Amino acid sequence: ETGVTQTPRHLVMGMTNKKSLKCEQHLGHNAMYWYKQSAKKPLELMFVYNFKEQTENNSVPSRFSPECPNSSHLFLHLHTLQPEDSALYLCASSQEGAFGLAEAFFGQGTRLTVV
């Protein structure tokens, strides 16, 4: 148990569906992240939220829409996805200070399949 919880663990959705991934951390961290891992690729950073404000969007298509209502919760809203979006989506949190990041804590991920 890392202190970062993701739901659901598995998700199958059609290309016209709308779904949301949820991430929750109770570690008191001020930064939260969404990562994507596709087969044979490294973890790719999608979004960064720092003190609930989005500070990074690494050229992610608009069919992925993040939301951070408070410092403990992070959502990834999905709509009109493509089959190539099928991947493992990982949430992480960390404490960001003036001199960088402490270690990141990861959730177990959501295995997404788009059909």
Add this chain to the structure above:
Amino acid sequence: ILNVEQSPQSLHVQEGDSTNFTCSFPSSNFYALHWYRWETAKSPEALFVMTLNGDEKKKGRISATLNTKEGYSYLYIKGSQPEDSATYLCASESYSGAGSYQLTFGKGTKLSVIP
């Protein structure tokens, strides 16, 4: 764009053998180097965060070194055990310039320890 490279891609060792892997990263805009262990069906778990050239860190049978001038880090496992089987990820931490730090991951080294 930062490229973090890890080698080898995969490794099979006998129980009791010692082993090591390499992570190379760009030296520019470097803040820290993170190592994570990712066991199947679990979350990535932090091993080390290193910042200074010449840093050496140890946790049980696992240790790591850092050379920021030439841009590489080594992870060593002494007397490998089956429970060490996992994918070992390294990530270079950099400042995005937009008010946040971010991690760029390598593809990982998959270690299998044969009993």
